[in-house]
Amino acid sequence: MKTPAHNLEDKDIHEISLFKNCDKSFFDSLAAQAQEQKYEKGKIIFIHGDDAQRFYFIKSGWIKLFRETLDGAQAVVDILPAGQIFGETSIFEDQAYPYSAEVVEPTTLVSMPISILRKEIEDNNKMAYSMLSSMARYRRQQDREIEHRSIQNAPQRIGCFLLRLADQEEAGPVSIHLPYDKTLVASRLGMQPETFSRALAKLRDATGMKVKGATIELQSLDQLVNFSCAACSSEFPCKDLLPPEAPE
Amino acid sequence: MKTPAHNLEDKDIHEISLFKNCDKSFFDSLAAQAQEQKYEKGKIIFIHGDDAQRFYFIKSGWIKLFRETLDGAQAVVDILPAGQIFGETSIFEDQAYPYSAEVVEPTTLVSMPISILRKEIEDNNKMAYSMLSSMARYRRQQDREIEHRSIQNAPQRIGCFLLRLADQEEAGPVSIHLPYDKTLVASRLGMQPETFSRALAKLRDATGMKVKGATIELQSLDQLVNFSCAACSSEFPCKDLLPPEAPE
């Protein structure tokens, strides 16, 4: 069974591609004010609108970013794996977190002051460039997300999600493991759990893949590509759908 | 009848907030290589995937950014008014435009080499910061857009769109003029023209507003706010929904 590498061991702050042009003094000042803490599933790290003083690095685990309306409806912004940072976007303009953050799997976080980040961006031109590059990548993902939600139907969106979990270069039979609960995957894709369940069954029938719990096996990625990528404006493999902080 | 100011006269490159920290030499080198051209409705400026050498400033008119799938489905990324720039996001990573651009109203564009922009970002720290700030604002808009599409229904999305066209500080009766064809508004909101037409009628009945062609009159924005903003995670007035390059 193939499990994503980020589930196997702790991530280190030095791996963040956003920080690839930062020197030792930057990491030293981060380390001096860093706080590491473990959290259980369900823990709320901060709420949309909270005063944003610190940003977070996910050493291990999974974090859900979301927003809620007054009447209780929830929109999932993203679900982040270990190695990612969050809460850093409030550097600009207002000092409030633009979303809420919740722990969805047992997680270890390292929190650090946003001020250090802001200072580094102002002082270190290369850091500013890294940040721009990172945001540009994120922007494309968001654009793609909007496109998918208006053009792809539920089974196709699931297929696309699976493709992004898989090694897209792999030619032969592939085994994909869902990184978190199906209910969470559903919310990540903007659909109800029931819809996800039914749509996954449709996808299975259409592509001949085998679903056993959280593990999905299929002969090759081709059927999945045929099924999902027809309703997408980008070509497979879609290299611009990598995580925002992925190494380059 | 109240018409948005950007329809009344040509915009100037010096108004772009992204360039607010740039000096004369930057504007001079831009001017030296700038090309101004008029276009008719329907003209395609560039296509998704084209080699991106130049970016564009909208002096007057309206531009639709969109992407298409192989089977012909179209997703509108944005519809930009005069004063905005587009095609500049390919500075980072690959040199290809991430969307297609089409003229939807008679338009005057100024095109300039992206290389000048890239150089300015690398050399001028304040410019990099402006760009980051601008992208952060855009990112929030996109996040909101995704949220709206999953939480708000068609009539609510139209209400939200109208609120963004209106002067949100206005207390009394308000008159709102749709800036472009209803069909275009529909595509901007990710719905079919028929759905837009019916949803607008529902919104009219629910809020008591009067619709005459492209002009909408209502007693106060309150009804609209009650109707649309309940299904949104942000408070009214939603200040973070300003255009990406709006003056601060």
Next chain:
DNA sequence: CTATAAAAATGACTCTGGTCAAGGCGTTAG
């Protein structure tokens, strides 16, 4: 191994929005 709870699947039904087809309205050119 069983008891319990949580997650997932399934069935029945509703509702929103998409699709296809037809008709109305308004603007413009002749």
Next chain:
DNA sequence: CTAACGCCTTGACCAGAGTCATTTTTATAG
């Protein structure tokens, strides 16, 4: 004044996804 075209609206119908209720499966604790 009228014809033609584009834009918009309306009607009839359909499909995808949401909702609610129930059952089945799976995971966990005792």
